[in-house]
Amino acid sequence: MDITGAFRVLTKGLSPPSYKTPKVQTACTGHMTTVYTDGSCTDGGYEEARARVGVWFGDGDGRNSVRVPVELPQTNNVAESLAVLLPGRKAPRDGNLIIKTDSQYVIDVLEKYREKIEDTDWLEQTNCAVLEPTIAEIRCRQGKTTLIKVKGHSGEIGNENTDRLAALGAEKEPGRPIDLSIDERVKVKGAKLSRMTQALLYKGIRRVKAQSVPPRRGMVAGLDAVRHAAHSERHQ
Structure with missing residues (x-):
């Protein structure tokens, strides 16, 4: 039996894992929710940079939102990552969630590179402050979360509305601080020794x-x- 993957380092000061993860449902117990998201940034790399986020559940839906958090780096990647975290918290946790985004960056991090990123304790990945809570939120959901890539500016109504919301975000005052805490039950702690x-x-x-x-x-x-x-x- 190969147990090399069981050893983790860089865990000083961290509480030991509880090994108690939230129960995962084998089937959707609620309804299906589809949401479009968009994140972008103006004047990136400069002090006056303004990150903007659009989340669109549908016309007149009270969960539609524009958030421009000041406590986070004002970059395009942070905005796109936050645009996936927010609907995960707004949609019912017991239902399936489809997130339509034009961000290949976020899809790659969450689906293609997530295991490697966590195994190396985020040492080679920026935007940990937003991406780690996003991964934890998806893990805590009882329903299935699916990311679908949509082509930007293609005329798809949901994508066009998120673009509009994100553009409005650039003109608004900075939003309130966003809770980026992580449920300890689903937090991956330290780095896998075999990957270091x-x-x-x-x-x-x-x-x-x-x-x-x-x-x-x-x-x-x-x-x-x-x-x-x-x-x-x-x-x-």
């Missing part, structure tokens, strides 16, 4: 140490000066 390289272990150790060291004031001031100079040059 020396470089990844070193990176993980540095990450652990960095969590206890505050950022240097001089470095923060220097980065602010660079951002200000880039902004001034861009608008001359």
Whole structure:
């Protein structure tokens, strides 16, 4: 019996797993929900960047939303990831959920690369703050969650409405903070030892140490000066 995959590292300070996962239904016990999502960003890479999110359940549906969270990096990938997390929390958990998105990035992370990302403790993946809660939310659902790729700007009514909602988000004031907590029952903790390289272990150790060291004031001031100079040059 091969037990090499059972050993995990970089778990210092984490509570041991409970091994109690939520019960998974073998069939849908509720109705089917279909939602269209879109996320994008204007002025990406600059201080004035504004991430915007559109979630569309249908005309006049009170769950339709536009969120521009200020506590998260204002990037296109963060917005697209958040656009999948939000409907997972708004739709009934006991029903099947179909999420239609034009983001190949999110589909690849959640379906193609998820196992590798979790096995290496997110050391090679950005946007962990949004993607990890998204994966946990899908795991907690009793119904089946399906991601379907749709072509952007193809005239499909749902996709066009999410584009409209996302565009409105760029003009709105920043939204309220979003709960990004993760149910401990479904959180994958640490990294699988059999998947780690020396470089990844070193990176993980540095990450652990960095969590206890505050950022240097001089470095923060220097980065602010660079951002200000880039902004001034861009608008001359």
